[in-house]
Amino acid sequence: xxxxxxxxxxxxxxxxxxxxxxxxxxxxxxxxxxxxxxxxxxxxxxxxxxxxxxxxxxxxxxxxxxxxxxxxxxxxxxxxxxxxxxxxxxxxxxxxxxxxxxxxxxxxxxxxxxxxxxxxxxxxxxxxxxxxxxxxxxxxxxxxxxxxxxxxxxxxxxxxxxxxxxxxxxxxxxxxxxxxxxxxxxxxxxxxxxxxxxxxxxxxxxxxxxxxxxxxxxxxxxxxxxxxxxxxxxxxxxxxxxxxxxxxxxxxxxxxxxxxxxxxxxxxxxxxxxxxxxxxxxxxxxxxxxxxxxxxxxxxxxxxxxxxxxxxxxxxxxxxxxxxxxxxxxxxxxxxxxxxxxxxxxxxxx
Amino acid sequence: xxxxxxxxxxxxxxxxxxxxxxxxxxxxxxxxxxxxxxxxxxxxxxxxxxxxxxxxxxxxxxxxxxxxxxxxxxxxxxxxxxxxxxxxxxxxxxxxxxxxxxxxxxxxxxxxxxxxxxxxxxxxxxxxxxxxxxxxxxxxxxxxxxxxxxxxxxxxxxxxxxxxxxxxxxxxxxxxxxxxxxxxxxxxxxxxxxxxxxxxxxxxxxxxxxxxxxxxxxxxxxxxxxxxxxxxxxxxxxxxxxxxxxxxxxxxxxxxxxxxxxxxxxxxxxxxxxxxxxxxxxxxxxxxxxxxxxxxxxxxxxxxxxxxxxxxxxxxxxxxxxxxxxxxxxxxxxxxxxxxxxxxxxxxxxxxxxxxxxxxxxxxxxxxx
Numbered sequence: 001x002x003x004x005x006x007x008x009x010x011x012x013x014x015x016x017x018x019x020x021x022x023x024x025x026x027x028x029x030x031x032x033x034x035x036x037x038x039x040x041x042x043x044x045x046x047x048x049x050x051x052x053x054x055x056x057x058x059x060x061x062x063x064x065x066x067x068x069x070x071x072x073x074x075x076x077x078x079x080x081x082x083x084x085x086x087x088x089x090x091x092x093x094x095x096x097x098x099x100x101x102x103x104x105x106x107x108x109x110x111x112x113x114x115x116x117x118x119x120x121x122x123x124x125x126x127x128x129x130x131x132x133x134x135x136x137x138x139x140x141x142x143x144x145x146x147x148x149x150x151x152x153x154x155x156x157x158x159x160x161x162x163x164x165x166x167x168x169x170x171x172x173x174x175x176x177x178x179x180x181x182x183x184x185x186x187x188x189x190x191x192x193x194x195x196x197x198x199x200x201x202x203x204x205x206x207x208x209x210x211x212x213x214x215x216x217x218x219x220x221x222x223x224x225x226x227x228x229x230x231x232x233x234x235x236x237x238x239x240x241x242x243x244x245x246x247x248x249x250x251x252x253x254x255x256x257x258x259x260x261x262x263x264x265x266x267x268x269x270x271x272x273x274x275x276x277x278x279x280x281x282x283x284x285x286x287x288x289x290x291x292x293x294x295x296x297x298x299x300x301x302x303x304x305x306x307x308x309x310x311x312x313x314x315x316x317x318x319x320x321x322x323x324x325x326x327x328x329x330x331x332x333x334x335x336x337x338x339x340x341x342x343x344x345x346x347x348x349x350x
Numbered sequence: 351x352x353x354x355x356x357x358x359x360x361x362x363x364x365x366x367x368x369x370x371x372x373x374x375x376x377x378x379x380x381x382x383x384x385x386x387x388x389x390x391x392x393x394x395x396x397x398x399x400x401x402x403x404x405x406x407x408x409x410x411x412x413x414x415x416x417x418x419x420x421x422x423x424x425x426x427x428x429x430x431x432x433x434x435x436x437x438x439x440x441x442x443x444x445x446x447x448x449x450x451x452x453x454x455x456x457x458x459x460x461x462x463x464x465x466x467x468x469x470x471x472x473x474x475x476x477x478x479x480x481x482x483x484x485x486x487x488x489x490x491x492x493x494x495x496x497x498x499x500x501x502x503x504x505x506x507x508x509x510x511x512x513x514x515x516x517x518x519x520x521x522x523x524x525x526x527x528x529x530x531x532x533x534x535x536x537x538x539x540x541x542x543x544x545x546x547x548x549x550x551x552x553x554x555x556x557x558x559x560x561x562x563x564x565x566x567x568x569x570x571x572x573x574x575x576x577x578x579x580x581x582x583x584x585x586x587x588x589x590x591x592x593x594x595x596x597x598x599x600x601x602x603x604x605x606x607x608x609x610x611x612x613x614x615x616x617x618x619x620x621x622x623x624x625x626x627x628x629x630x631x632x633x634x635x636x637x638x639x640x641x642x643x644x645x646x647x648x649x650x651x652x653x654x655x656x657x658x659x660x661x662x663x664x665x666x667x668x669x670x671x672x673x674x675x676x677x678x679x680x681x682x683x684x685x686x687x688x689x690x691x692x693x694x695x696x697x698x699x700x701x702x703x704x705x706x707x708x709x710x711x712x713x714x715x716x717x718x719x
Binding site for chain 2: 250253
């Protein structure tokens with residue numbers, strides 16, 4: 001603890017505050033708020049009831065106005081803390097509101113109506129987590145089905161990505177042949193072509209080979225990524241050629257060289273690509289939306305969009321499911337951070 | 351088993367010719383060292399023999415069979431690489447077994463061979479470690495072990511000692527020599543270090559710029575170098591070369607003037623030497639001695655290196671540099687003038703093209719001003 005606080009409160013000048021210390025603090029704290037604020041808001045808001053979400057001014061924490069059942073009234077009544085004309089404050093239940101006057105009763109003596117100006121009362125609120133935001137989609141919607149589709153697409157696409165891209169990278173890094181650099185350049189050049197440009201032809205192809213409304217139609221167009229080939233090739237270039245020569249002397253076939261020597265040694269780069277691929281495939285929205293039109297095939301991201309209807313957006317479900325959807329990606333980041341940073345540093349890519 | 355014949359080997363990388371018409375026959379059980387400055391093509395020649403590079407021309411025969419189009423794996427050779435090239439993700443045991451597994455050898459035999467090689471090289475204790483957990487010397491042994499378990503027709507070693515520190519290099523060198531004696535299989539050893547070449551080789555192949563300059567036993571090369579390059583490359587410190595010309599030639603004696611007037615008296619001489627012929631006199635630093643005769647040519651000392659057992663002096667005689675290794679400890683300092691003469695030991699004469707005219711074991715010779 002001592003070491004941590006010493007590290008955090010370390011200052012440039014040793015004693016006193018240098019202006020760069022202040023700038024650093026402002027920058028870091030501001031950055032933290034900007035980056036982390038929306039995530040915190042999302043987390044807490046996913047526990048709010050629809051009423052609390054619509055409330056103005058918005059709150060960070062999920063509050064609920066307390067309600068009480070009062071004798072003689074069918075509906076539960078909302079509790080308020082009211083300041084009475086005699087200067088005392090009392091917890092009262094609101095029966096109805098007329099203009100700026102609120103008619104209230106004492107829950108313990110419900111016979112008498114007390115009139116209070118609405119400016120003189122504040123709602124009695126307690127924190128409450130609307131866990132039904134999470135539980136209901138599991139029951140009402142095909143959440144589990146969407147989750148399974150997402151997992152299937154992500155895992156399969158990532159595995160195929162790793163195999164296909166590492167093979168291409170192996171050939172482009174360890175074999176000498178005419179046009180090697182040209183091939184690499186062409187692959188890299190495809191980085192500049194955005195999905196929106198090739199969407200229509202890609203759609204034609206997918207539909208022509210009958211993969212429309214099929215999870216493979218989501219998986220196959222994404223597995224060969226120029227980024228993946230580039231990351232792996234750059235890494236494989238650092239594997240000494242002498243190792244490959246040694247394996248050749250050891251009677252290893254080209255497949256064995258790839259599978260038993262190069263692939264294990266490229267593990268750090270493969271890990272980086274695996275992480276990227278999982279995140280990409282998990283968060284894919286546009287392409288699955290185009291290819292998949294049957295509900296039971298939806299991935300999570302597409303499934304989430306159906307909570308947003310034409311007339312009515314069920315924000316509480318969207319927020320809650322967004323949190324659930326984020327969990328795998330966040331876990332990947334937490335546990336594989338080290339690989340990601342080395343990967344980014346190693347390739348200069350994001 | 352283990353005869354290798356190279357006939358007119360040519361190798362080019364694109365437009366660059368790396369090997370020119372290399373011819374060499376290596377006998378079974380021989381330890382042949384390829385030596386030469388970096389870039390001379392010695393490693394390329396080794397890789398050509400190994401099958402890791404294809405030849406551009408000529409033929410390679412192993413045990414009488416032409417192997418030009420045989421893959422590296424099928425040639426039955428084993429190679430020890432400069433960087434050892436151990437598979438970092440495998441344990442020592444897996445490293446040793448990898449080649450045997452690939453040739454579909456039964457498990458029991460693999461275990462036996464790995465165990466045998468490990469005992470021979472004293473690496474049994476590290477069999478379950480990975481190369482990253484071993485010291486340089488241990489890695490070296492594993493690399494050799496990986497070659498031994500294959501029981502190859504011949505071993506190819508590419509500068510195997512260059513990554514070791516000086517002390518370890520000397521002891522490993524001795525072990526390699528012992529290993530060769532024990533396995534008595536053909537070995538081809540590439541190095542740029544002439545001391546390694548001299549100590550290990552049955553025969554040395556001196557290479558320069560893709561050509562073989564001379565092939566011979568270490569002492570052959572030392573005593574009768576075929577040309578200036580070999581003479582300068584073999585022996586440490588390297589040979590002194592003095593430009594000169596034949597001043598007198600009578601019968602079987604001759605006088606050569608070098609370094610602006612120093613006269614070298616030679617008797618007897620052989621070969622063609624005519625008065626006025628330009629040539630180079632080569633004399634090893636060990637073969638110069640302090641002259642008792644004060645009229646002998648004097649060398650002005652520029653640097654004195656006292657090594658304890660011997661003293662190396664760097665001097666200048668009429669503007670030509672000269673180095674001499676004197677026995678024991680000498681009380682000279684830079685700036686002194688020392689009279690030098692030739693010891694009764696070989697002297698080498700080279701013609702204008704650098705080819706040897708003759709070397710003189712046992713001739714009478716002396717220097718005079």
